[in-house]
Amino acid sequence: xxxxxxxxxxxxxxxxxxxxxxxxxxxxxxxxxxxxxxxxxxxxxxxxxxxxxxxxxxxxxxxxxxxxxxxxxxxxxxxxxxxxxxxxxxxxxxxxxxxxxxxxxxxxxxxxxxxxxxxxxxxxxxxxxxxxxxxxxxxxxxxxxxxxxxxxxxxxxxxxxxxxxxxxxxxxxxxxxxxxxxxxxxxxxxxxxxxxxxxxxxxxxxxxxxxxxxxxxxxxxx
Numbered sequence: 001x002x003x004x005x006x007x008x009x010x011x012x013x014x015x016x017x018x019x020x021x022x023x024x025x026x027x028x029x030x031x032x033x034x035x036x037x038x039x040x041x042x043x044x045x046x047x048x049x050x051x052x053x054x055x056x057x058x059x060x061x062x063x064x065x066x067x068x069x070x071x072x073x074x075x076x077x078x079x080x081x082x083x084x085x086x087x088x089x090x091x092x093x094x095x096x097x098x099x100x101x102x103x104x105x106x107x108x109x110x111x112x113x114x115x116x117x118x119x120x121x122x123x124x125x126x127x128x129x130x131x132x133x134x135x136x137x138x139x140x141x142x143x144x145x146x147x148x149x150x151x152x153x154x155x156x157x158x159x160x161x162x163x164x165x166x167x168x169x170x171x172x173x174x175x176x177x178x179x180x181x182x183x184x185x186x187x188x189x190x191x192x193x194x195x196x197x198x199x200x201x202x203x204x205x206x207x208x209x210x211x212x213x214x215x216x217x218x219x220x221x222x
Contacts, residue, residue, distance in 0.1 A: 001117055002093060004052040005045050006086050008074065009038050009099040011059025018100075020183050024211055033207070036200045037182055039065060040102040048106060049113065050095075056086055079153040083138070084145030095126075095139040100181040103194045104136065108177050112139055115174065125166050127159065128176035134158040136179045147171075 010017050012035040014027035021030035039062075045053055046068050055061055055069040075085035086096055093116055097104065106113075112126045121141055128137030133156030140147060147169060151162050166173050182188050185207075192204035 084149040087143035088145040124171035
């Protein structure tokens with residue numbers, strides 16, 4: 001497909017990534033879980049039927065993560081500015097995905113891929129809502145940074161406000177399945193239960209087993 005899939009990510013260094021996982025995890029444990037989330041996300045993007053894959057990175061990616069991707073640095077500014085910069089650099093249809101939904105699969109974006117693989121796409125945009133009120137994916141048939149710039153990010157109304165912005169500009173918008181972002185360890189537990197048997201699920205389970213005296217044990221293990 002004539003589609004660019006961009007993954008926006010941060011280098012998985014202790015103390016710099018997924019800090020809300022620590023505690024209960026150590027900074028090293030949080031970074032390791034973030035790395036598993038990123039690598040799994042990139043593996044899924046590699047199997048999508050698209051010509052252009054871009055890793056928009058804050059930091060330096062591991063060599064294995066960069067394979068098959070064009071690596072570019074993130075722009076400066078808030079998240080809205082960084083997402084807008086990805087849109088402004090795109091030359092055709094664009095799908096942006098974050099690194100915090102390792103449960104993301106090709107099936108989750110199948111409606112978008114089907115719609116935009118036709119000669120006459122039915123929708124101008126797609127949004128993947130997150131359970132925390134944000135969004136895990138955003139696709140624009142005709143990318144324009146002005147569609148994102150200025151939308152307040154990292155709030156429980158971010159997804160609704162982004163959708164309202166798109167609708168106000170006259171775009172027809174489809175909705176992808178809702179997914180949970182990995183912000184807290186409780187999120188990691190829920191995500192792991194959705195993808196049992198994976199490296200991510202095993203890592204979460206092992207971490208939980210080391211917390212037998214923690215209140216987190218009241219949560220179901222994957």
